[in-house]
Amino acid sequence: MAKARPESGFGANAGRESLPETATVVLDAAGIERATRRIAHEILESDPELDDLCLVAIESGGIPVGELIAGHLLELRSREIRLGALDVTLYRDDVIAHGRRPIPRPTRMPFGVGGKRVVLIDDVIFTGRTIRAAMDAAIDFGRPAAIQVATLIDRGHRELPIRVDFVGKNIPTARSQKVVLRRRPEGELEVVVQ
Amino acid sequence: MRHLLGIEDLSREQIERILTTADAMLEISQREIKRVPTLRGRTVINVFLESSTRTRVSFEIAAKRLSADAINVSSAGSSLAKAETLTDMALNLAAMNADLLVVRDRTAGVPQMLSERVGVPVVNAGDGCHEHPTQALLDAFTALQSLGSLEGRVVAIVGDIAHSRVARSDIYAFTKLGAEVRVAGPASMIPLEVEALGVKSCRTIEEAFAGADVIVMLRIQRERIEGALFPSLREYSQTFGLDSATLRLAHPGAIVLHPGPINRGVEISPEVADAEPSRILDQVTNGVAVRMAVLYLLTGGGS
Numbered sequence: 001m002a003k004a005r006p007e008s009g010f011g012a013n014a015g016r017e018s019l020p021e022t023a024t025v026v027l028d029a030a031g032i033e034r035a036t037r038r039i040a041h042e043i044l045e046s047d048p049e050l051d052d053l054c055l056v057a058i059e060s061g062g063i064p065v066g067e068l069i070a071g072h073l074l075e076l077r078s079r080e081i082r083l084g085a086l087d088v089t090l091y092r093d094d095v096i097a098h099g100r101r102p103i104p105r106p107t108r109m110p111f112g113v114g115g116k117r118v119v120l121i122d123d124v125i126f127t128g129r130t131i132r133a134a135m136d137a138a139i140d141f142g143r144p145a146a147i148q149v150a151t152l153i154d155r156g157h158r159e160l161p162i163r164v165d166f167v168g169k170n171i172p173t174a175r176s177q178k179v180v181l182r183r184r185p186e187g188e189l190e191v192v193v194q
Numbered sequence: 195m196r197h198l199l200g201i202e203d204l205s206r207e208q209i210e211r212i213l214t215t216a217d218a219m220l221e222i223s224q225r226e227i228k229r230v231p232t233l234r235g236r237t238v239i240n241v242f243l244e245s246s247t248r249t250r251v252s253f254e255i256a257a258k259r260l261s262a263d264a265i266n267v268s269s270a271g272s273s274l275a276k277a278e279t280l281t282d283m284a285l286n287l288a289a290m291n292a293d294l295l296v297v298r299d300r301t302a303g304v305p306q307m308l309s310e311r312v313g314v315p316v317v318n319a320g321d322g323c324h325e326h327p328t329q330a331l332l333d334a335f336t337a338l339q340s341l342g343s344l345e346g347r348v349v350a351i352v353g354d355i356a357h358s359r360v361a362r363s364d365i366y367a368f369t370k371l372g373a374e375v376r377v378a379g380p381a382s383m384i385p386l387e388v389e390a391l392g393v394k395s396c397r398t399i400e401e402a403f404a405g406a407d408v409i410v411m412l413r414i415q416r417e418r419i420e421g422a423l424f425p426s427l428r429e430y431s432q433t434f435g436l437d438s439a440t441l442r443l444a445h446p447g448a449i450v451l452h453p454g455p456i457n458r459g460v461e462i463s464p465e466v467a468d469a470e471p472s473r474i475l476d477q478v479t480n481g482v483a484v485r486m487a488v489l490y491l492l493t494g495g496g497s
């Protein structure tokens with residue numbers, strides 16, 4: 001439905017989380033480009049044909065990262081890459097247990113994942129709770145042969161036994177800090193720490 | 195927002211929040227596994243003291259697709275038959291730790307009254323001639339699917355405006371979302387003060403339909419009013435019925451809505467009810483998504 005929401009779900013998030021003054025850039029547009037290209041190569045190394053690959057980007061920060069990785073894979077293999085968008089709000093443990101009510105975004109999974117290799121993609125991995133919710137959500141679309149995780153940033157502080165298979169950059173952070181992928185007014189992506 | 199009692203109480207932002215949430219809920223019903231775990235362990239009780247198939251089933255499915263336990267209570271076979279008061283019955287249901295009550299009653303104001311006495315969120319599923327808020331929300335949602343925005347669009351509501359809770363809720367919803375609303379029907383069915391709601395009262399269907407983007411045909415409640423408010427169904431159909439000829443008066447690409455159940459050949463001709471401009475079955479599909487959104491938002495503890 002064309003209202004109140006920009007074309008890419010990411011835009012809305014970026015606006016809400018603008019951190020102008022004390023924010024430090026930890027990964028600039030070129031760094032993001034390199035990191036996603038490397039992740040694409042690593043995905044290829046473990047499955048050169050990409051027959052069973054399903055990229056599943058997590059709303060909303062995972063969407064631009066998923067688009068970049070899919071773009072690199074397309075360049076390297078010139079074949080169609082499955083890319084879905086998964087909103088995990090309705091699977092989050094804080095939503096279920098504590099009644100938090102964030103507004104969900106539409107999930108777009110135009111393919112089944114039964115028997116496929118699913119790579120969940122997010123911008124930042126922190127406690128691991130989003131990935132836990134995403135695994136539950138992904139499994140509602142079929143029984144994947146495997147689920148892997150790719151993130152642009154791993155900032156540590158895991159609260160669940162979840163690991164990352166493909167990581168762009170590890171960044172040591174304090175628990176109280178915020179790490180955000182955002183789009184600059186000129187349109188370039190960057191990761192900042194506050 | 196703790197209860198949903200009527201569209202009159204809602205701001206435009208609250209309406210849009212529900213519709214945006216419904217947009218995400220819609221996809222869940224298209225999956226093979228049509229269920230998310232969000233309301234796991236919650237109990238939703240549907241108290242339907244007036245007959246209904248569509249709305250009751252829609253609320254029940256909505257609750258179940260969110261993993262809530264849904265219980266239905268109807269007046270036949272309930273303790274109301276033993277003259278227990280409505281309030282006592284609702285207090286008992288709440289005492290069984292229900293998390294939300296959905297209430298339909300033939301008397302206006304019953305959901306409001308219960309919301310003030312029981313300590314759980316109450317959703318109005320239609321109360322007398324007052325409001326039917328989830329119907330208006332699904333009507334607005336369906337119109338937005340086709341039109342993108344309702345700002346400046348023309349909505350024509352035709353039929354028994356005076357006795358229709360759907361008309362009242364639709365008027366609030368569509369005007370709050372920026373549409374121009376017109377109403378038309380036999381003079382005996384148009385409230386004198388209707389223009390105070392910010393709508394235009396039209397004498398003829400031609401006047402109401404000219405340039406309309408959305409046409410809402412109300413159900414003629416033939417069991418209640420035939421003979422009382424207009425001479426015959428045949429005359430009503432000829433003057434205020436929608437067929438392919440009258441549809442041509444509307445804006446090209448206009449859509450047709452009807453809250454159901456339809457009286458084929460009375461307020462709407464079969465060739466229109468089953469044709470391309472009709473969104474009547476989309477309304478039913480969207481109704482589940484809208485009700486999922488309402489249940490989701492109201493079970494959050496008021497935040």
